Amino acid sequence: MQKDMDNKTDIRSILQKVQDGVMTAAEAEQYLRPFPYGQRGYEEMGFAKLDTQRELRSGFPEVIFCAGKPDEYLVSIYCKMYEQHGEVFGTRASVQQYELVRKVLAQVQYDSVSRILKIEDNAAQKAANRIGKIAVCTAGTADIPVAEEAAQTAEYFGAHVERVYDVGVSGLHRLLANTQTIREANCVVAVAGMEGALASVIGGLVSNPVIAVPTSVGYGANLHGLSALLTMINSCANGIAVVNIDNGYGAGYMATQINRLAV
Numbered sequence: 001m002q003k004d005m006d007n008k009t010d011i012r013s014i015l016q017k018v019q020d021g022v023m024t025a026a027e028a029e030q031y032l033r034p035f036p037y038g039q040r041g042y043e044e045m046g047f048a049k050l051d052t053q054r055e056l057r058s059g060f061p062e063v064i065f066c067a068g069k070p071d072e073y074l075v076s077i078y079c080k081m082y083e084q085h086g087e088v089f090g091t092r093a094s095v096q097q098y099e100l101v102r103k104v105l106a107q108v109q110y111d112s113v114s115r116i117l118k119i120e121d122n123a124a125q126k127a128a129n130r131i132g133k134i135a136v137c138t139a140g141t142a143d144i145p146v147a148e149e150a151a152q153t154a155e156y157f158g159a160h161v162e163r164v165y166d167v168g169v170s171g172l173h174r175l176l177a178n179t180q181t182i183r184e185a186n187c188v189v190a191v192a193g194m195e196g197a198l199a200s201v202i203g204g205l206v207s208n209p210v211i212a213v214p215t216s217v218g219y220g221a222n223l224h225g226l227s228a229l230l231t232m233i234n235s236c237a238n239g240i241a242v243v244n245i246d247n248g249y250g251a252g253y254m255a256t257q258i259n260r261l262a263v
Contacts (some may be wrong), residue, residue: 011056043080047073050080059260060157060253064090066117071100078119079104086121089156091149091249093117114148114248120156130160132259135185136252137175137202139168139192142217147191149248150213150255157256169197179205186262187255191248193217196228203237209258211251212242 014031017023043050047070055061064077078101081088088108098110098117110117120126136151138144144165151161164182167175175198182188183206191213192198199212212235214228221227225245232242243250 043084045076045080048077050077050084052084060256061085061087061089063153063249064088064117066090066093066097066115069097071097075100075104078108078117082119086119088117088119089153090117091115091153111148111152113145114152115145116149116152118156126158127155130155130158132159132263133162133185134159134187134189134255134259135162135164135182136189136255137164137167137178137182137191137198139166139190139194139196139198140217141166143191143193143215146213146215146246146248147189150189150191150252151248153249153252154256154259157253159256159259167198168192168194169201172201175201182206183208187211187258189213189251189255191215191251192232193225193228194219194222196231199232199240199242200235200237203235203240206239208239208262210237210240211254212240213248213251214242214245216246 014023014028018025018028041051041053043052051062064081066074074097078088078090082105093110093115095112098108101108101117105119108117108119134154136147138147147165151163154161162181162185164178167178182202186208188202188206188208188210190199190202190210193215194217196214199210203210212232214225214232216225218227229242229245232240243254
């Protein structure tokens with residue numbers, strides 16, 4: 001029962017189950033009692049406070065930012081989150097961190113491109129049930145690690161993703177050849193380094209929101225992504241929102257929110 005209730009995405013779904021007779025009022029009360037009053041709503045670990053009610057509040061469970069976390073703390077957090085939810089999703093993990101977690105949780109998976117470290121329950125079934133459509137585009141191949149962080153974040157949270165890579169403005173015909181795929185998406189993630197012009201071009205071609213992700217890819221005057229960031233912020237195309245440099249996770253999360261609303 002506890003595992004079943006942990007998989008509820010929000011208050012509305014719980015109330016719907018009560019209305020449909022799938023869940024009793026007593027069962028719903030047991031799950032809802034800590035929110036928003038009563039119990040503190042987080043797991044105290046001393047070095048971390050795991051937000052056990054984040055999915056109930058926002059529709060998305062807590063995600064682990066792995067970079068910089070001491071080894072012992074990271075492993076303990078993964079174990080506790082897996083124990084509570086049966087799934088764990090972490091970003092910016094290193095190979096060393098993967099090896100450490102794998103010693104304790106053998107089923108953990110690591111993608112060296114996106115640096116995502118996750119344990120996903122019923123992955124095949126979740127893949128088959130993905131909804132909507134998000135297009136994740138990159139200007140160049142070097143931007144793919146950030147794009148994959150966005151794409152795999154959106155997929156983990158239940159969105160269908162189409163990848164359109166290496167369609168930067170230095171070869172505009174490559175982008176135009178994929179315009180139909182991009183236009184059909186509920187949301188577009190445009191990932192680009194160098195001067196960051198891809199987001200502006202896509203913004204002028206589609207009617208749905210574009211999330212621009214500047215990357216640190218480029219030569220000296222790129223300033224580790226600052227040039228691309230400024231270009232995207234100053235875009236004359238409409239319907240473009242910009243996240244932080246190399247923030248694929250943030251773009252994937254926001255794209256998922258938009259995709260859910262569209263569906």
